[in-house]
Amino acid sequence: MKIEIESKSFTDKQIFSNFDLELAETEFLAISGPSGCGKTTLLRLIAGLDKDVQMTMTSSFNRIGYVFQEPRLLPWRTIRENLHLVCADTAAGKEQADLALQTVNLWEERNEFPDALSLGMKRRIELARAFAVKPDLILLDEPFVSLDSVSAAELRELLLTVWARDKPKIIMVSHNLEECLSLADRIVSLAGNPAKILSSFAIDHPRKQRDASWITSQMASLKTSQVPE
């Protein structure tokens, strides 16, 4: 899949100009970069949430799962109802949603309303909702931000477990390079105005072996690769 953004601007600010990004089959791509460089805008453009752009994509997606920076659950619906809303209104669709809820270990809380849940639980529901639609592509916008380290580690583990089933393509935006190194197949760093790809860092190391010492050892080479020539 190739994304080509000819031009995207907000009023007088050019965010992307002749920007290209390729994504391989089943690839888990992480995108990092300074605040305001256009990461969320990129996800919104790919999802078709912002159509005010000149861009082309070589593949179109039937279904996209999107985890937003802030959980977006309807507060007047139970978490089970929130999930049922995104799946087909059939017995099979509802079963798919219920299964997703069980996968993220929130079946017992199915009749709770979102406000009664912790941020970590809300993020688990968001993850369940994104995967419940059996997506071809998942977009994750800082899915672990504001979580304590234990909840973030649990959620990362969960993400890899649900992803391993069908391996949809993933594009994850994250500021946290350790997180990108532990999860992704490749880390793309954006910078500049308009945004350009500063570096593309491929990771060819089994996820299960990416322990703390391996991540520390990779941080130096990742940072070196981000230095502009």
Ligand SMILES: Nc1ncnc2c1ncn2[C@@H]1O[C@H](COP(=O)(O)OP(=O)(O)OP(=O)(O)O)[C@@H](O)[C@H]1O
């Ligand atoms: N709806 C909008 N109207 C005007 N400007 C916008 C709009 N959305 C984003 N921008 C601007 O576009 C630029 C890119 O924003 P974007 O949210 O994509 O950055 P980001 O890299 O995701 O930042 P962060 O890491 O802080 O989330 C910023 O300068 C932002 O102010």
